[in-house]
Amino acid sequence: xxxxxxxxxxxxxxxxxxxxxxxxxxxxxxxxxxxxxxxxxxxxxxxxxxxxxxxxxxxxxxxxxxxxxxxxxxxxxxxxxxxxxxxxxxxxxxxxxxxxxxxxxxxxxxxxxxxxxxxxxxxxxxxxxxxxxxxxxxxxxxxxxxxxxxxxxxxxxxxxxxxxxxxxxxxxxxxxxxxxxxxxxxxxxxxxxxxxxxxxxxxxxxxxxxxxxxxxxxxxxxxxxxxxxxxxxxxxxxxxxxxxxxxxxxxxxxxxxxxxxxxxxxxxxxxxxxxxxxxxxxxxxxxxxxxxxxxxxxxxxxxxxxxxxxxxxxxxxxxxxxxxxxxxxxxxxxxxxxxxxxxxxxxxxxxxxxxxxxxxxxxxxxxxxxxxxxxxxxxxxxxxxxxxxxxxxxxxxxxxxxxxxxxxxxxxxxxxxxxxxxxxxxxxxxxxxxxxxxxxxxxxxxxxxxxxxxxxxxxxxxxxxxxxxxxxxxxxxxxxxxxxxxxxxxxxxxxxxxxxxxxxxxxx
Numbered sequence: 001x002x003x004x005x006x007x008x009x010x011x012x013x014x015x016x017x018x019x020x021x022x023x024x025x026x027x028x029x030x031x032x033x034x035x036x037x038x039x040x041x042x043x044x045x046x047x048x049x050x051x052x053x054x055x056x057x058x059x060x061x062x063x064x065x066x067x068x069x070x071x072x073x074x075x076x077x078x079x080x081x082x083x084x085x086x087x088x089x090x091x092x093x094x095x096x097x098x099x100x101x102x103x104x105x106x107x108x109x110x111x112x113x114x115x116x117x118x119x120x121x122x123x124x125x126x127x128x129x130x131x132x133x134x135x136x137x138x139x140x141x142x143x144x145x146x147x148x149x150x151x152x153x154x155x156x157x158x159x160x161x162x163x164x165x166x167x168x169x170x171x172x173x174x175x176x177x178x179x180x181x182x183x184x185x186x187x188x189x190x191x192x193x194x195x196x197x198x199x200x201x202x203x204x205x206x207x208x209x210x211x212x213x214x215x216x217x218x219x220x221x222x223x224x225x226x227x228x229x230x231x232x233x234x235x236x237x238x239x240x241x242x243x244x245x246x247x248x249x250x251x252x253x254x255x256x257x258x259x260x261x262x263x264x265x266x267x268x269x270x271x272x273x274x275x276x277x278x279x280x281x282x283x284x285x286x287x288x289x290x291x292x293x294x295x296x297x298x299x300x301x302x303x304x305x306x307x308x309x310x311x312x313x314x315x316x317x318x319x320x321x322x323x324x325x326x327x328x329x330x331x332x333x334x335x336x337x338x339x340x341x342x343x344x345x346x347x348x349x350x351x352x353x354x355x356x357x358x359x360x361x362x363x364x365x366x367x368x369x370x371x372x373x374x375x376x377x378x379x380x381x382x383x384x385x386x387x388x389x390x391x392x393x394x395x396x397x398x399x400x401x402x403x404x405x406x407x408x409x410x411x412x413x414x415x416x417x418x419x420x421x422x423x424x425x426x427x428x429x430x431x432x433x434x435x436x437x438x439x440x441x442x443x444x445x446x447x448x449x450x451x452x453x454x455x456x457x458x459x460x461x462x463x464x465x466x467x468x469x470x471x472x473x474x475x476x477x478x479x480x481x482x483x484x485x486x487x488x489x490x491x492x493x494x495x496x497x498x499x500x501x502x503x504x505x506x507x508x
Contacts, residue, residue, distance in 0.1 A: 004128040012108045020045050026284050027316055029219040029226050030082035032318055033060045033069040038297065042066035047077035061085060065138040065146035072187050074153065080151035081224045081285075084312045097122060098136035099505035101129060105145050106303050108172065108266065115141060119475055131478055144435035149173060150186055150211070152299045158198045159221040162295065163192045217328045223286040223302065223313040230331030231279045233258050233506065236267065237335045239335075241319065241346075241359055242366055243366055243381040256281070261373055262338055263383045264297055264304075271297050272383055274375040277305065286311060306457050307336045307427055318496045325493060333500050341418050342427025347451050348410045349403070359398035364401040391415035410443030417441065425452065463490050463497040473504035 020028045028045045035042035036057040043049070060066040063079050073079045090389040104118060105233070118125040118141075122167045153171040156162055162170075168179035168191075183191050219447030235251040240259060242249060247260035263272045273291030280287060286309065304313055310333035319330045337343035349365070354459055369385035389409055398408045417423035423437055431453050440450040447466045454462035463468065465487045471477040476485040493500040 002004050002467070007188060014057075015043075018054055018057060019104045021057070021407075022420060024048070027228050029224055029284070030312075031085045031226075031314060031316075033066050033070065033079060033082075034058070035060060035061055035066045040071055041074050042071040042079065043074040044077040044082050047074055047464050049074070049076060060138070061143070062138060062147075063151060064144045067150075067186060068143050069148045072450060073151065075194075075201055076368055078155070078158065080155040081222055081225075083225050083306070084290075085314065094132045097124065097129075097134050097318050098133050099134055100428065100430055101141060102144060105141065106148065107426055107428040108300060111391045117368075134406065145172075146182065146186075150182060152302070152468075153179065153183070153191070154194065154360065155221060155302075156189075157195045157297065160298075162219070164195075165419055166295070170296055198463055215331070215487060219292075219296075219298060220287060220289050223288060223311055225286065225309075226313070226315055227284050228315055228331035229279075229281070229284070229333060231281060233331070234335060240355060243359065243384070244362055245366060245380065246370065246384055248377075248379055260338070261375060261379060262294065262301070263371075263386060264294070264301070266297050266300060266341070267294075272371075272373055272375075273471055274373070274380055275301070275305070275475075277309070297427065304338050308338050310334050310336055310458075313499075318499050321496050322493060322500055324505060326500065326507075329503045329506055331500050332499065332506055334454060334458075334502055336458055337456050338386065340452070341387050341414065343447075343456040344414050344438075344452050345385075345390070345411055346453075347412070347418050347448050348407050361401065361403060365390075365398075368397065368401060387415040387418040391419045406443045408440065410448075413441040413443065425456045427458040430456055431457045433461070435462075438477050459498065461495040461497045462503065463487070467501070469508060470501060470504055 007457070009437065010152050017028075017032050021034050024046050026046050026079040027118055031046065033042045034047075034052070034273070036052045036056050037058065038052065040054045042063070056070070060069070062085065063073070063082075069072075084285070101122060103117065110335070115129070116126045119129040122129060124132075129296070132139055133139075133144070135143055139147075149172045153173075156167045156171065157164070160167075164179075165176045168176045173179035173182070180190055183189070183194070187194060189197065232251060232465075235249050235256060235258065238247070239251060241251040247258070250257040250259075258277045259274070261272070261274050263270070265271075267489075271294055273293040275291070275294065276289045278287045279285075286305070288302070288305060290298065290301060313333050323330060345365070346358065346362050349361040353361075365385060366382055369389050370382040371386070372381060373383050375381065393407050393412070395405070395412070397410065400403070403411070413422070417437075418425070422435070434457060435449045435453050438444050438452060439446060445466075447464045450462045453459040454464070465483040470480075470486060471482045474486055474489055476482045476489075479485055488498065490497050
């Protein structure tokens with residue numbers, strides 16, 4: 001029997017973990033993993049297999065820790081489907097650095113050949129990055145990256161019919177040979193054997209339901225989330241702000257779905273297509289179908305979708321801080337985005353106007369500058385304008401859409417900064433630094449920068465203190481010091497002020 005190292009010390013929390021494991025409590029899915037020394041397997045808390053003996057259990061915060069200790073992922077509960085548990089801290093600079101590095105690795109910013117470049121982007125030495133990462137994540141950066149790649153490949157092997165060579169490259173491996181070697185070394189199976197074993201097990205996927213969402217495309221994958229999740233509120237938020245031709249929402253008793261077109265630039269290549277996402281509330285799962293044209297970037301797209309729909313939120317931790325202040329809204333999530341540039345442009349167009357007016361301006365922009373695209377649905381036929389198209393647009397063309405000069409300057413300043421690579425608007429960006437970069441651009445103030453941080457950068461402690469609707473919800477509307485009063489109230493909600501803002505808006 002193999003010997004397994006113990007990467008975490010026994011603690012009082014382990015008894016709580018074991019209780020959650022016995023209850024198969026979905027609220028803790030992905031918050032920890034249980035490794036079983038008698039089998040060499042690690043599982044999610046929701047695994048349906050017989051609960052192992054307490055003395056055989058080892059508990060790890062991250063899948064990478066369990067794999068570093070020599071354990072293999074369970075084929076039944078499939079740890080790759082679990083939501084992540086990379087929680088930010090606003091009070092610990094080294095923890096924030098480690099989390100930013102993890103998100104940069106998730107976005108494909110760094111890999112085994114450029115860890116020094118990744119550290120340089122973060123303004124530290126690679127030695128310091130390794131030390132901080134090990135201290136806060138429990139494994140070295142390259143071990144974290146390797147586990148992420150392997151689990152991504154495992155998901156694609158299980159959920160899709162993509163060729164193994166395609167999966168190897170899209171998961172981040174340099175070659176099929178290196179992928180096979182890593183897979184066998186870590187999982188004691190080659191990729192083809194795992195695919196056969198997985199297909200022989202009872203399916204963890206929900207049954208396919210008749211409906212237009214999943215009648216097309218070649219990849220249907222699953223993404224887990226922790227309950228509670230107020231799906232209707234999330235879909236309602238997107239429905240109110242939807243842009244015709246690029247997105248539509250089905251929010252009814254038969255379907256809880258989002259449909260939209262998508263454009264992505266990655267490693268010098270451009271990809272465009274469509275996706276359809278359907279919530280299965282009974283299983284705490286999102287089913288995602290994507291166009292064939294997006295398959296080369298499917299792993300990156302899966303992480304973007306998790307950010308878009310806030311699937312990695314940890315309600316237990318958030319509600320512990322916010323429930324005394326906002327009762328009965330524990331299932332609300334912060335709506336994100338698939339593309340940070342798109343969100344930023346829409347935020348600029350929404351400055352000092354109603355949601356409906358901002359939507360009207362954005363709709364005109366899509367009609368004028370958005371490229372056409374073919375999809376299975378006639379109501380989806382355009383892409384949101386690219387940064388390049390708006391950076392080179394004539395100001396008069398924007399003016400013809402009713403966009404005032406200040407917002408023209410802001411949109412084109414954003415577009416040019418993104419095209420030049422001076423501004424990155426995704427979760428891997430340093431939130432505080434990016435907020436300052438945004439505020440330095442013409443026509444972008446603190447409200448816009450904080451709103452972008454909240455939804456595009458996924459910063460949980462963003463706070464648009466000048467928001468008028470927020471002032472109304474907090475009862476400080478009309479005060480000459482409304483923003484300062486809102487800031488003072490918000491200190492009790494840290495580090496989850498983004499979630500507090502959504503809950504305050506929801507009261508209206």
